[in-house]
Amino acid sequence: MYRLHGVPDWGSQVIRMALAETGVPFRFVAHDPQAGGLKTPGFLALNPHGKVPVLEMSEGPVFETAAILLALIDAHGIIGPKAGEDGRARFLIWLVFVANQLHPAVMTLIHPERAAGPDHARAVAEGAAAQVRAGLAHLEALAGAEGGPWWMGAAQPSAISLFALMLMRWAAAFPAYPDLAVPAADFPALARLARAIEARPAIAAVLAAEGVEPTAFSAPRVG
Ligand SMILES: N[C@@H](CCC(=O)N[C@@H](CS)C(=O)NCC(=O)O)C(=O)O
Incomplete structure (x- = not known):
């Protein structure tokens, strides 16, 4: 199952909405930036920039919002045309x-x-x-x-x-x-x-x- 790392009402929101509209199961992993939660060794191993969103997919952690959205489109369509499709x-x-x-x-x-x-x-x-x-x-x-x-x-x-x-x-x-x-x-x-x-x-x-x-x-x- 996908794991989305985010902070409520931060930039992970768009990926959470994209996953919900795509209809694939996922787990939301909430981090606390005030408590340093984005700068721990564990989180930096997922995204060396220490930022959300990060989506753990079968090929590994994907960060950068547009990259995550495109990876979801390539895997499932729904929220955008796949490579080779019209438009x-x-x-x-x-x-x-x-x-x-x-x-x-x-x-x-x-x-x-x-x-x-x-x-x-x-x-x-x-x-x-x-x-x-x-x-x-x-x-x-x-x-x-x-x-x-x-x-x-x-x-x-x-x-x-x-x-x-x-x-x-x-x-x-x-x-x-x-x-x-x-x-x-x-x-x-x-x-x-x-x-x-x-x-x-x-x-x-x-x-x-x-x-x-x-x-x-x-x-x-x-x-
Ligand atoms: N270009 C990145 C920007 C990510 C970004 O700036 N995320 C912010 C939240 S919206 C963040 O995690 N900031 C924490 C920090 O800079 O310490 C993307 O689109 O994913």
């Missing part, structure tokens, strides 16, 4: 965009002091907020397009939509400067997608298990 290249483009551009921009919005120290945090956060809004505008166009890709649609969650929704939650709820928050309501097609995906039993169960409000993506509790 795989376009899917990869946007998955890598979310992982490489949107994810770091959201992290900088939350921790702007990490980039250039506390004296420059406000300017860094303002730049990050603009990057987040630009990134979400691209995803909004995909989600709102007539005949758009299924992986940004409400009928079936995908690795991309789940990843993007988790990042939207962070950008709305946890920015270092509350006035730079990016609410889902500013992106109507993404907000509709958020409401549809939150309503799915598998997703609602993950949110409840993580102690997160049921409107985690469409209207997260701020702070």
